[in-house]
Each structure stands twice: as C-alpha cells, then as structure tokens.
C-alpha cells in the first residue's frame with residue numbers, strides 16, 4: 001500500500017524518509033466569500049465562521065510541531081495565521097508575495113455578474129481589467145516557496161495564503177493544467193499537507209502528499 005504519492009508524477013511509495021512537513025492553508029471565510037464577491041488585494045477580515053474555521057485548523061495543527069508560519073500580509077490571511085500561531089506557538093512572518101491574485105477592476109464585484117460580463121474564472125481578461133495574470137501569480141508564489149524552502153527545508157512550516165494562489169501552486173507542483181487545479185475548489189481554512197522527502201526515482205521531484213485536503 002502506498003502512503004506517499006509524488007506530487008510531480010503520482011508514483012506511490014509505502015515508505016519514505018521525510019525531512020519536513022509543510023501545510024498550505026487557505027484563510028478562513030470572510031463576508032465577501034459568503035456573498036460571492038471577488039476579493040484579491042481587497043483587505044477583508046475574517047467573519048465569525050472564518051474565525052471558527054481557522055480555530056479548527058489551528059487545533060489540527062497544534063501537535064504537528066510547526067516551527068514557522070509564513071503568511072500573506074492581507075488581513076484575512078494575517079488573522080488566520082495569528083490564530084494558528086496562538087495554538088502552535090510558532091513565529092509568524094508576513095510576505096506580500098503570498099497575497100492573492102490582484103483582480104483589478106473586478107475587486108468587490110459579485111461573481112455571477114462577473115461570469116456573465118467577462119467569462120468564467122479561467123477565461124477573464126484580467127490584464128485588461130488592471131489585474132494580474134495567472135502566470136505572474138504563479139511565478140511570485142513559487143519564488144517565495146523556493147526561498148523559504150532554501151532557508152528552512154528541515155522546518156515544519158505553515159504557509160497561509162489564498163485560493164487562487166494555492167491553486168496555482170498545486171498546478172505547478174503537480175504539473176497539471178490550470179483548469180484541473182482551479183477545479184479543486186480549496187475550502188476556507190483548508191490545509192493541504194506537503195511532505196518534503198528524498199527525490200522521487202521516477203521524476204526527481206521531492207514533494208509528496210498523502211491525499212489532498214486532509215481536513216475537508
């Protein structure tokens with residue numbers, strides 16, 4: 001039976017030497033999430049549900065020996081990170097490279113209206129609307145992850161960020177297309193565990209997972 005799956009090629013391993021565990025955590029719910037308003041760089045706060053979601057994730061992470069939390073500096077991520085910090089005792093640092101995609105003129109608009117006017121999530125003309133394009137977000141996110149990885153490979157780290165950015169990270173690591181990663185629909189305060197191990201025999205990648213969305 002396989003306990004670990006290579007994120008680069010999907011090969012399963014029953015046993016593997018793991019150096020550290022990383023958790024990608026999406027921020028908890030905000031009122032804009034609930035009302036289906038587009039929030040990228042808009043600085044929205046967690047609502048009551050979001051706080052409870054972050055507390056549940058923090059409880060789950062309490063005994064995972066987290067050494068460091070790196071978070072987007074937007075309020076909804078920051079508040080999620082601080083709740084996790086209280087439970088784990090880990091230090092938090094903030095990094096603007098982990099901010100959500102900038103959606104330009106779409107910020108604050110209601111998703112059904114945007115879908116009608118500009119097309120669905122994957123097809124909208126973000127650049128023309130003053131926002132970022134997926135490639136830019138993927139590049140800054142992966143740049144940040146590589147930087148933290150270089151400095152802290154043996155530490156257990158929680159990365160607190162946002163839905164679109166996390167989808168692009170998963171796309172990059174799993175080498176899948178964006179439609180598939182966007183379809184993952186990562187939930188509020190959901191944690192995705194990445195395990196850093198020895199290089200995979202098949203593809204040379206060294207990130208493994210035991211299954212997506214361990215928390216549901």
Ligand SMILES: [Zn+2]
Pocket residue numbers: 006007008009010011200201202203204205
């Ligand atoms: Zn592999």
